[in-house]
Amino acid sequence: MPEPTGRPAVATTRALRLQHVVVPGLLLLPAVGFLVLWFVIPLGQLFLLSLSDPRGAFVTYREILAGSVYRRVLVNTILVAANVTLISVALGYPTAYVLTRLKGFWLALAFWCVLVPFWISVLVRTFSWMLLLEAHGPINAALLALHLADRPLQLLFNDVGVYIGMVHVMLPYAVLPIYAGLLRIDHRLLLASDGLGASPWMTFRRVYLPLSLPGIGAAAALVFLLSLGFFITPALLGSMSNLTLSMLIENLVNERLVWPLAAAASFVLLAGTLLLLLIGARLLPVRQMTLAG
Amino acid sequence: MDRIAFKGVTKSFGPVTALRPINLDIAAGEFVTLLGPSGSGKSTLLNIAAGHLAPSSGQVLIGDRDVTALPARRRNIGMVFQSYALFPHLNVYENVAYGLRARRVAGKETARRVEEALSIVQLDGYGPRAVRELSGGQQQRVALARALVIEPDALLLDEPLGALDRQLRKHVQLEIRRLHQRLGRTMIYVTHDQEEALVMSDRIAIMRDGGIEQIGTAPELYRQPSNTFVAGFLGESNLIEGRIERILGGFAELATDELGISIRGVAGAGLATGAPAAALIRPEALTLSPEATPRLPARIEEVVYLGDILSIRLRLASRQDIWCRRFAGKSDLPSGTVTLGWSEQDVRILPIAPPGNPRPQSN
Amino acid sequence: MSLARKITLHALVAAVLAFLVLPILAVIPASLNSASFIRLPPSALSLRWYGAFFQDGEWTSSLLTSAKVAAIATGLSLFLGTAAALGLRRIEGAWRRILSGFFLAPLIVPAIVTAIALYYVSRPLGLVGTTIGLALGHALLCLPFVVVNVGVSLAGLDPILLRAAEGLGASPFRIFRTVTVPSILPGLVGGAIFAAITSFDEVVISIFLAGIEAKTLPVKMWETIRVEFTPVAAVAATLLIGLTLVFFLTLHATLLRSRRPKAA
Numbered sequence: 024m025p026e027p028t029g030r031p032a033v034a035t036t037r038a039l040r041l042q043h044v045v046v047p048g049l050l051l052l053p054a055v056g057f058l059v060l061w062f063v064i065p066l067g068q069l070f071l072l073s074l075s076d077p078r079g080a081f082v083t084y085r086e087i088l089a090g091s092v093y094r095r096v097l098v099n100t101i102l103v104a105a106n107v108t109l110i111s112v113a114l115g116y117p118t119a120y121v122l123t124r125l126k127g128f129w130l131a132l133a134f135w136c137v138l139v140p141f142w143i144s145v146l147v148r149t150f151s152w153m154l155l156l157e158a159h160g161p162i163n164a165a166l167l168a169l170h171l172a173d174r175p176l177q178l179l180f181n182d183v184g185v186y187i188g189m190v191h192v193m194l195p196y197a198v199l200p201i202y203a204g205l206l207r208i209d210h211r212l213l214l215a216s217d218g219l220g221a222s223p224w225m226t227f228r229r230v231y232l233p234l235s236l237p238g239i240g241a242a243a244a245l246v247f248l249l250s251l252g253f254f255i256t257p258a259l260l261g262s263m264s265n266l267t268l269s270m271l272i273e274n275l276v277n278e279r280l281v282w283p284l285a286a287a288a289s290f291v292l293l294a295g296t297l298l299l300l301l302i303g304a305r306l307l308p309v310r311q312m313t314l315a316g
Numbered sequence: 317m318d319r320i321a322f323k324g325v326t327k328s329f330g331p332v333t334a335l336r337p338i339n340l341d342i343a344a345g346e347f348v349t350l351l352g353p354s355g356s357g358k359s360t361l362l363n364i365a366a367g368h369l370a371p372s373s374g375q376v377l378i379g380d381r382d383v384t385a386l387p388a389r390r391r392n393i394g395m396v397f398q399s400y401a402l403f404p405h406l407n408v409y410e411n412v413a414y415g416l417r418a419r420r421v422a423g424k425e426t427a428r429r430v431e432e433a434l435s436i437v438q439l440d441g442y443g444p445r446a447v448r449e450l451s452g453g454q455q456q457r458v459a460l461a462r463a464l465v466i467e468p469d470a471l472l473l474d475e476p477l478g479a480l481d482r483q484l485r486k487h488v489q490l491e492i493r494r495l496h497q498r499l500g501r502t503m504i505y506v507t508h509d510q511e512e513a514l515v516m517s518d519r520i521a522i523m524r525d526g527g528i529e530q531i532g533t534a535p536e537l538y539r540q541p542s543n544t545f546v547a548g549f550l551g552e553s554n555l556i557e558g559r560i561e562r563i564l565g566g567f568a569e570l571a572t573d574e575l576g577i578s579i580r581g582v583a584g585a586g587l588a589t590g591a592p593a594a595a596l597i598r599p600e601a602l603t604l605s606p607e608a609t610p611r612l613p614a615r616i617e618e619v620v621y622l623g624d625i626l627s628i629r630l631r632l633a634s635r636q637d638i639w640c641r642r643f644a645g646k647s648d649l650p651s652g653t654v655t656l657g658w659s660e661q662d663v664r665i666l667p668i669a670p671p672g673n674p675r676p677q678s679n
Numbered sequence: 680m681s682l683a684r685k686i687t688l689h690a691l692v693a694a695v696l697a698f699l700v701l702p703i704l705a706v707i708p709a710s711l712n713s714a715s716f717i718r719l720p721p722s723a724l725s726l727r728w729y730g731a732f733f734q735d736g737e738w739t740s741s742l743l744t745s746a747k748v749a750a751i752a753t754g755l756s757l758f759l760g761t762a763a764a765l766g767l768r769r770i771e772g773a774w775r776r777i778l779s780g781f782f783l784a785p786l787i788v789p790a791i792v793t794a795i796a797l798y799y800v801s802r803p804l805g806l807v808g809t810t811i812g813l814a815l816g817h818a819l820l821c822l823p824f825v826v827v828n829v830g831v832s833l834a835g836l837d838p839i840l841l842r843a844a845e846g847l848g849a850s851p852f853r854i855f856r857t858v859t860v861p862s863i864l865p866g867l868v869g870g871a872i873f874a875a876i877t878s879f880d881e882v883v884i885s886i887f888l889a890g891i892e893a894k895t896l897p898v899k900m901w902e903t904i905r906v907e908f909t910p911v912a913a914v915a916a917t918l919l920i921g922l923t924l925v926f927f928l929t930l931h932a933t934l935l936r937s938r939r940p941k942a943a
Contacts, residue, residue: 145880146882269791366846466847
């Protein structure tokens with residue numbers, strides 16, 4: 024049975040208010056603490072390292088951004104990311120569109136085709152492409168058999184391989200946001216356009232396409248963002264003569280052991296990523312970015 | 317069961333005042349309804365009684381104990397919510413047994429009490445059923461059983477019948493009334509439906525804008541409302557506004573300019589000579605016979621035939637519509653211009669209630 | 680749209696979907712090649728490379744390490760992430776948005792950057808090449824998945840149920856155990872599965888944090904692929920695909936089951 028306490032109502036309010044701050048605080052502390060200790064601080068240390076060149080704080084950054092060799096890497100990284108984005112979005116858009124028209128079994132099947140590769144290790148997928156694209160591999164064998172080529176094509180360890188591999192990895196990242204965006208289009212708008220006498224092409228060009236732009240924008244931003252920092256696929260399928268920024272960073276750390284420069288390159292990459300994120304956040308409704316509620 | 321008392325209870329949410337100082341004494345075993353429109357503060361007061369909200373100031377007493385600082389789970393109060401709040405992952409038995417398990421009651425004792433509670437709400441044998449298999453009315457009874465099985469000091473019900481259809485509502489209202497008579501528990505009931513309040517309560521507290529306008533038994537509130545708001549909230553009313561000419565010997569005279577007559581009636585409290593006021597004449601107090609005084613002329617606009625009763629809408633010279641009720645009898649339906657009469661004893665002169673605060677939040 | 684156009688469109692999309700799925704399956708026949716070099720299509724089928732895999736101490740210990748690391752990382756992120764999701768639910772406004780974004784940060788920062796940052800601080804601490812070092816790195820990536828999954832599950836919990844339980848006399852711990860946990864169980868399982876998959880598949884951070892004493896299966900694969908192109912790597916890849924599929928199917932089954940509430 025409850026016992027009397029006689030404490031006034033004001034104390035209860037304070038006690039309850041404490042519960043609204045202290046309890047959530049205690050619940051959030053472990054995760055936040057872990058992230059700060061094992062994520063924020065290491066990144067911070069790395070940043071300090073990037074400024075630690077004895078010749079001057081920002082020498083490393085100037086080297087990365089201005090040095091001709093490194094500039095080529097940056098340009099190449101951006102170029103690859105841009106191309107991969109273009110191809111992924113170009114292929115992803117019709118795929119997402121067809122997904123919106125499917126129902127039942129076919130929808131489930133198509134979704135599985137998009138989601139299961141999504142969850143399989145990047146390394147496994149890249150390795151598969153190595154097997155398929157190599158000089159004696161099945162693709163070259165088929166090309167030769169169909170007389171589409173005289174001798175085996177070099178599909179591996181060059182840009183072709185990188186593009187094929189990266190598009191393969193990035194496609195699900197492109198399809199899903201576009202699909203989400205297309206679902207939100209009010210079909211009555213299309214009916215209205217049709218009713219006003221517009222041809223299917225005109226309805227597409229002037230109603231459907233503009234309305235799908237937010238989803239396309241979000242997909243493009245996401246794919247570009249991920250492609251910038253991508254490591255495994257370019258490292259395995261690409262060549263050392265055409266490095267991406269992530270490959271450069273790995274090289275600087277493991278081969279050349281130039282840590283401050285590697286750190287600077289990392290933060291250049293991070294800065295570019297965050298910039299893209301800000302641009303992408305404008306296109307995606309911000310509400311989708313929050314986790315809770 | 318215990319009595320419940322609120323002493324000077326207020327509640328504010330930031331700058332918004334949800335409850336102005338409330339002083340309310342509920343006797344042990346009494347059934348009190350908090351009746352009022354949306355935003356009147358009735359649910360807030362109920363949640364303060366339950367311990368889910370802490371008052372900004374004031375005290376809550378259950379029995380002789382000051383429970384103001386006591387959290388909800390130690391108050392031994394049973395509560396029934398409008399949405400029933402049954403645990404969807406537990407069956408009926410486990411839902412009802414929940415409070416007993418929290419009190420670590422032994423298995424056999426729990427089983428006995430759960431079966432008894434289910435029996436009281438006429439759901440014998442429903443223990444193993446899943447909650448989502450039940451109809452709205454059945455779910456509501458499970459919620460009731462769950463609240464009753466813990467033998468609470470008081471039972472609080474927050475608009476429990478809101479989600480049921482009319483027919484079922486009337487049925488359950490009577491069941492709750494019978495339950496109260498049988499078990500004799502202190503009950504606080506919250507609703508905005510005046511008919512519901514009239515059916516079940518010992519006393520009704522009419523709430524508005526965070527305060528209690530008036531509290532009393534149904535007959536008291538109906539015959540002696542304290543102001544025009546209460547009069548209008550409970551039952552049908554005709555309110556004719558005017559200015560007080562004279563107060564003498566328990567009666568007041570109301571001058572009505574547009575009608576050209578002075579209405580005399582029983583004086584309510586809080587009247588002042590010269591101040592605006594209103595005369596309350598219930599529809600059943602009006603007579604259409606030509607002999608009845610004061611012979612106020614009116615035109616019959618509409619006659620609604622309700623079987624044994626006629627409800628007649630009349631228009632006065634001031635262009636105000638009033639309603640009259642009388643037995644249908646065998647005579648022809650009235651029409652045209654008539655004169656209205658009434659007895660002074662049936663008229664009550666009331667102060668005019670100030671206009672309410674439209675409040676966007678829930679109560 | 681016209682039938683011809685419709686067919687072309689569907690054919691294109693079918694090709695895209697095939698492009699997505701079929702290449703992955705290429706490792707499976709490669710792992711069954713009886714020849715001693717890796718070649719597609721295989722000249723003859725044999726299980727010898729599976730035998731080679733399970734007899735090789737380095738491969739089997741890497742598999743074991745992957746399992747250990749995944750278990751620790753999943754457990755740690757489940758604990759931290761569930762608490763975080765519970766905490767997030769109780770706060771409002773700007774703080775909630777900021778913290779939600781903060782928990783997503785490990786997924787936003789490029790893996791290579793996180794990898795070398797962790798490598799940099801792990802070296803002086805002696806955590807390179809240890810199971811715990813790998814697990815801590817993986818936990819960073821697993822955490823967001825748990826927070827999101829549990830958070831979504833929690834959002835479906837009607838707060839009035841908690842109020843009802845409290846009024847019936849349940850202590851905060853009892854409420855958590857008997858009302859909250861059953862409601863978020865699908866979220867917990869989903870979060871755990873996503874965390875486990877993420878950990879098993881993780882490559883970039885693992886490459887840097889691995890050492891001779893402890894390396895995960897993907898790291899061993901990575902090293903092998905770069906040096907020699909043997910079918911054993913294909914075996915490892917096939918095993919990873921199988922594991923992912925098992926997790927995926929378990930997730931699917933859990934989601935289906937959570938739609939049908941059962942009696943206590």
